[in-house]
Amino acid sequence: MHLETLAIHAGHDADPTTGAVAPPIYLTTTFERAEDGSFPHGYVYARTDNPNRQALEARLAALEGGAAALAFASGSAATLSLCQALRPGDHVVAPNDAYYGTAAILRQILGPWGLETTFVDMTDLAQVEEALRPTTRLVWTETPSNPLLRITDIAAAADLAHRVGARLLCDNTWATPVLQRPLDLGADIAMHSTTKYLGGHADVTGGILVARQDDEFFERVRLIQRNGGGIPSPFDCGLVQRGITTLAVRVRAHCENARRVAEFLSEHPRIERVHYPGLPSHPGHDIASRQMALPGGMLSIQVRGGRDAAMAVAGRVRLFTRATSLGGVESLIEHRASVEGPGTRTPDNLLRVSVGLEHPDDLIADLAQALS
Numbered sequence: 001m002h003l004e005t006l007a008i009h010a011g012h013d014a015d016p017t018t019g020a021v022a023p024p025i026y027l028t029t030t031f032e033r034a035e036d037g038s039f040p041h042g043y044v045y046a047r048t049d050n051p052n053r054q055a056l057e058a059r060l061a062a063l064e065g066g067a068a069a070l071a072f073a074s075g076s077a078a079t080l081s082l083c084q085a086l087r088p089g090d091h092v093v094a095p096n097d098a099y100y101g102t103a104a105i106l107r108q109i110l111g112p113w114g115l116e117t118t119f120v121d122m123t124d125l126a127q128v129e130e131a132l133r134p135t136t137r138l139v140w141t142e143t144p145s146n147p148l149l150r151i152t153d154i155a156a157a158a159d160l161a162h163r164v165g166a167r168l169l170c171d172n173t174w175a176t177p178v179l180q181r182p183l184d185l186g187a188d189i190a191m192h193s194t195t196k197y198l199g200g201h202a203d204v205t206g207g208i209l210v211a212r213q214d215d216e217f218f219e220r221v222r223l224i225q226r227n228g229g230g231i232p233s234p235f236d237c238g239l240v241q242r243g244i245t246t247l248a249v250r251v252r253a254h255c256e257n258a259r260r261v262a263e264f265l266s267e268h269p270r271i272e273r274v275h276y277p278g279l280p281s282h283p284g285h286d287i288a289s290r291q292m293a294l295p296g297g298m299l300s301i302q303v304r305g306g307r308d309a310a311m312a313v314a315g316r317v318r319l320f321t322r323a324t325s326l327g328g329v330e331s332l333i334e335h336r337a338s339v340e341g342p343g344t345r346t347p348d349n350l351l352r353v354s355v356g357l358e359h360p361d362d363l364i365a366d367l368a369q370a371l372s
């Protein structure tokens with residue numbers, strides 16, 4: 001079946017006990033045992049498993065074409081739980097422009113615990129190859145990356161990882177399964193912050209891991225999910241589940257709006273550079289055209305005149321909201337370096353834009369007045 005159909009039907013039928021068409025949210029922490037002590041519905045306690053989480057996991061496994069999925073309280077909880085399934089002494093290769101929270105988990109939390117990470121420029125496969133060791137267990141990719149929208153060749157990176165017996169993970173948050181299917185390209189695990197496009201309405205935090213094979217390693221991640229407890233509530237699962245039903249139409253509309261905004265900005269004299277994989281000038285344009293159905297709804301701009309000029313533009317927008325995060329219906333703009341803090345590699349004159357679902361003419365008019 002096609003993604004649009006799976007997004008609505010996978011993991012959900014009308015409720016067998018009431019006939020409810022929209023999935024009920026089961027706000028229960030515990031489940032009754034039968035007289036013989038068995039658990040007739042398969043559920044014991046809500047942390048271990050519950051109907052809303054199970055439905056969400058089934059839907060996302062279907063969308064990414066995986067064997068199994070595990071839902072978490074945030075994208076970062078998914079990242080941490082996955083990395084905790086590795087062992088002290090194991091080695092990870094990660095992008096030097098990884099989402100800053102991912103880098104903080106690898107460096108500051110799991111570094112002291114014994115995980116070794118080499119950060120490389122993932123767009124340069126020679127650097128990936130050189131970083132691989134016999135102890136490398138995981139190659140982490142994020143494409144398009146945050147905030148420069150750099151593009152990693154997923155299939156080629158997966159080949160390299162597999163040569164040393166490592167798994168390849170792709171943080172697919174920015175692309176969504178509508179635009180990019182990492183498991184089909186050779187990745188072993190797809191990861192999302194469902195806080196972004198999957199939830200889609202800026203009202204729920206969540207994360208998901210989808211595995212191509214439900215193997216021993218993923219079983220260990222499940223152990224960490226169920227016992228570590230970094231899980232989403234049934235209500236949050238229900239919100240993400242609802243968001244996913246409209247994912248395909250939303251993402252295509254985000255892409256169309258982003259294309260219009262990127263074209264406008266790329267011709268504007270006050271803009272030094274537009275980072276958008278849909279523009280032929282983007283260094284990752286060719287790979288993006290191959291591995292993504294459309295270039296996505298995110299872009300970054302570098303404003304002429306440095307940090308102050310960029311801050312002033314962000315200060316003048318009226319329709320865009322100055323806020324972090326992305327993937328919701330409302331357009332957001334953010335000065336990224338100041339939110340990432342000291343040590344960031346993000347240029348000081350960069351503004352990251354999450355193009356929402358307003359009319360593109362209104363978005364362009366707002367940017368035009370802010371840049372004038």
Ligand SMILES: *Cc1c(COP(=O)(O)O)cnc(C)c1O
Pocket residue numbers: 074075076077099101102142146171173174192193194195196205206207
């Ligand atoms: C937001 C984000 C995360 C972290 O997800 P949270 O839900 O905020 O914990 C990870 N990766 C990418 C690419 C993101 O945009």
